Amino acid sequence: MNFSIPLSHLDQYWSGFVVTLKTSVIALILSFIIGFIIATLRVSGVRPLAFFARWYVEFLRNTPLLVQVFFFYYALPRLHVSWLNFNGYQAGMLGLTFYTAAYIAENVRAGIQSIDKGQLETARASGLTYYQAMLYIILPQAFRIVIPPLGTQFINLVKNSAVLAFFAGLDIMYVADSLQGSSGEVFGVYTFAALFYLIITIPLTILVNYLEKKLAY
Amino acid sequence: MDVIVQAFSASNLIFLGKGLLITIWLAIVSIAVSFVFGSLLAIFRYSKTLVLAQLAFVYTEIVRNLPLILILYFAFFGLPEFGLQLSIFWKMAIGLILFEISQLAEIVRGGLNSIEKGQIEAARSTGMTYRQTLFHIIIPQAFKRMIPALVSQFITIVKDTSYTAMFGLMDVLNAAQIIWNQQFSFIFPIIILVAILYFVINFTLSSLSLRIEKKLG
Numbered sequence: 001m002n003f004s005i006p007l008s009h010l011d012q013y014w015s016g017f018v019v020t021l022k023t024s025v026i027a028l029i030l031s032f033i034i035g036f037i038i039a040t041l042r043v044s045g046v047r048p049l050a051f052f053a054r055w056y057v058e059f060l061r062n063t064p065l066l067v068q069v070f071f072f073y074y075a076l077p078r079l080h081v082s083w084l085n086f087n088g089y090q091a092g093m094l095g096l097t098f099y100t101a102a103y104i105a106e107n108v109r110a111g112i113q114s115i116d117k118g119q120l121e122t123a124r125a126s127g128l129t130y131y132q133a134m135l136y137i138i139l140p141q142a143f144r145i146v147i148p149p150l151g152t153q154f155i156n157l158v159k160n161s162a163v164l165a166f167f168a169g170l171d172i173m174y175v176a177d178s179l180q181g182s183s184g185e186v187f188g189v190y191t192f193a194a195l196f197y198l199i200i201t202i203p204l205t206i207l208v209n210y211l212e213k214k215l216a217y
Numbered sequence: 218m219d220v221i222v223q224a225f226s227a228s229n230l231i232f233l234g235k236g237l238l239i240t241i242w243l244a245i246v247s248i249a250v251s252f253v254f255g256s257l258l259a260i261f262r263y264s265k266t267l268v269l270a271q272l273a274f275v276y277t278e279i280v281r282n283l284p285l286i287l288i289l290y291f292a293f294f295g296l297p298e299f300g301l302q303l304s305i306f307w308k309m310a311i312g313l314i315l316f317e318i319s320q321l322a323e324i325v326r327g328g329l330n331s332i333e334k335g336q337i338e339a340a341r342s343t344g345m346t347y348r349q350t351l352f353h354i355i356i357p358q359a360f361k362r363m364i365p366a367l368v369s370q371f372i373t374i375v376k377d378t379s380y381t382a383m384f385g386l387m388d389v390l391n392a393a394q395i396i397w398n399q400q401f402s403f404i405f406p407i408i409i410l411v412a413i414l415y416f417v418i419n420f421t422l423s424s425l426s427l428r429i430e431k432k433l434g
Contacts, residue, residue: 058416058420059412059416061372061419062372062376062415062416062419062420062423063376063412063415063416063419064376064377064379064380064390064415065376065379066379066380066382066383066390067379067390067408067411067412067415068412070390070394070408071408071412074397074404074408075404075405075408078401078402078404078405155282158284159282159283159284159285160284161284162284162285162286162287163286163380165286166286166383173284173286173287173290176287176290177290180290180294186291186294186295186298187291187295187298190287190290190291190294190295193287194279194283194287197282197283197284197287198279198282198283201282201283202278202282205278205282
């Protein structure tokens with residue numbers, strides 16, 4: 001195993017690390033917003049909206065992320081609408097976002113539904129409107145339940161963001177693969193990529209385990 | 218409409234069908250082998266006495282925190298460096314198995330830990346050996362509880378096989394790519410068909426899991 005090649009390209013790994021981290025953070029925020037909306041539609045009680053939300057989740061979770069990225073990268077530009085022309089990085093980001101949103105929607109829904117229905121009725125009886133009761137009583141409690149799964153989703157995003165490497169996304173995986181291609185060194189180059197991923201994912205895994213224990217009741 | 222009819226020509230459908238068989242075969246091999254070894258690792262970790270427990274711990278925690286794509290790169294370029302001349306199918310299968318073992322080990326570990334420790338003592342006090350307790354009391358209950366998490370990981374494995382298209386394995390996604398690269402107007406019907414194929418496999422799996430859960434109570 002030859003570590004001199006990755007060691008002499010640490011700056012590239014570092015920039016890949018920044019891209020991976022930045023992409024995962026942005027995708028987490030966007031997918032939280034979308035996932036939250038989908039979950040709200042799901043529990044809204046409005047039939048067509050709940051139907052849409054349910055099948056969004058089922059379809060996105062049961063098809064591969066790569067197929068979804070392909071859809072943004074190869075299929076949508078065929079519609080010849082200028083703002084639907086995505087480069088590899090954007091297609092990867094969109095795929096990661098919509099895919100993760102389906103998982104977060106399920107986490108949020110489970111969070112909302114785990115709150116005793118009686119609480120909503122009590123809140124309504126005390127004079128709060130449905131939206132007030134949701135906003136001040138149900139959602140803050142649901143949020144607490146959703147935090148550990150969100151941590152898990154973030155870890156998954158960091159790992160799944162390696163899909164960017166297939167679309168010249170300049171992330172850790174892409175840097176390592178380019179370096180492998182130019183140098184021919186396999187183990188040293190990929191082991192360094194692994195270290196850069198583990199720097200993010202292992203502390204997060206420990207944190208999520210801790211939160212799960214702490215917030216469990 | 219013409220495009221759809223042409224895209225779904227008999228030769229294209231046969232080509233996709235052959236890819237689908239490879240996808241399914243790869244998924245079955247990966248699920249079967251990684252389930253066996255993942256369960257073994259989890260049992261090693263559960264019965265803390267063995268030196269193997271530490272090895273199982275290190276392996277699971279490192280590999281499950283890495284991107285699958287990185288492991289596939291390791292397998293693709295690394296196995297030949299060991300002098301292993303394998304077909305692309307087996308290179309990809311080994312990569313998938315190495316990764317999914319860690320995912321399944323974590324699920325099985327969670328299931329084993331969910332069984333109250335008091336049961337071990339109770340069983341031991343009736344005269345059963347540790348091994349008998351493990352295999353007749355703990356493991357059967359644990360596996361029953363794990364079914365939802367296991368099936369959801371099996372679904373993930375089916376989706377995960379799609380990455381192998383990027384390494385040249387002629388799975389259903391790669392077959393689809395070849396079809397739309399020859400005739401780019403086929404992209405929409407073909408990519409949607411491929412998404413539906415994955416969806417049908419995975420939706421069937423998750424419906425099956427629900428039915429088993431209901432049956433077992």
